[in-house]
Amino acid sequence: MTLQNYEKENLDIRQAFLKLKKDSPDRFKQKLRLSWSNWGFGMEPIKTSLERLKKNSIDYIELHGNRYGDDLGYDPGELKDLLSSMGMEASGICGMFSAESEFSSNSPSVRQRALDYMRRNVELGSIVGARYFLVVPGAVGRPDPYDDMEFERSVETLSIVAGDLKDTKIRGAVEPIRSDEVSLCHTFEDAKEYIKTLASPGVQHINGDVYHMMHMESHIAKTIVEAEGLLTNLHMADTNRDALGGGFLDLDTIIMALYLIGYNNDDSAFVTPEPLGPGGDPYRAMYGDPDPERLDSLVKRTAEYFRAREEEVLGL
Secondary structure (H helix, E strand, O other), X not given: OOOOHHHHHHXXXXXXXXXXXXXXXXXXXXXXXXXXXXXXXXXXXXXXXHHHHHHOOOOEEEEEOOOOOOOOOOOHHHHHHHHHHOOOEEEEEEOOOEOOEOOOOOOHHHHHHHHHHHHHXXXXXXXXXXXXXXXXXXXXXXXXXXXXXXXXXXXXXXXXXXXXXXXXXXXXXXXXXXXXXXXXXXXXXXXXXXXXXXXXXXXXXXXXXXXXXXXXXXXXXXXXXXXXXXXXXXXXXXXXXXXXXXXXXXXXXXXXXXXHOOHHHOOOOEEEEOOOOOOOXXXXXXXXXXXXXHHHHHHHHHHHHHHHHHHHHHOO
């Protein structure tokens, strides 16, 4: 029986991975850095979230960019001290962009809110030592475009604050999101075009998400290989947007692709589970009432499964 097209792509990646492992074993000494995106934990206290991650040997956290106003969100100094006391680090900041605060809006006041929001949260990232800042060009939860100038407005508006990322040495990372949730920038190629048009040293990276990639890319692992040098964070969830191991995601081939591009040897590159469940507007989870038992299970199952599959792949 001949291979299906995706199986041919899988085989190419597997063969390249095995060749690299044989020829350059030193490139495999460092394992992938596992983080976790905490905004899906809802209104849970940050200390509780950190304790859960630490219990599962996860030393990095992608922080909810929750400084929505001067009086809202994390106190940067207190959070820095808490992270240090628990032996944790901030991998990045997850920027939250809704129809009330987004770069592509046709409302100047909405774009100004997005600029102000970005500045507050870049400051947070700078103080806590975040390595990247996730940027969405349009609003999550608004799949219908306002008009045909969204791309241009988004680039023009982000360019105003992109220099702040360069100054703080935080990687600006554009996230492509499936067309069911946003009106523009759906694929890695779209993100590359956006980055090229923006032409800012502060925004030169991509934040991938395998759930969105399942909808918008022809082959997840191949897309990762083609994003070598650009990818700085990869959100993870299984095919049902649940814990890893709960669906039919080809995690092994994704892990091989990450090692192929030297992702494990980039100290600002992370694998970050974000199992939010299905739906067109996941932002509802942001202010939900946390269910500790469910969250404990999500983290435990995902961390154990990811590490087990990584060990299997490295043992090939």
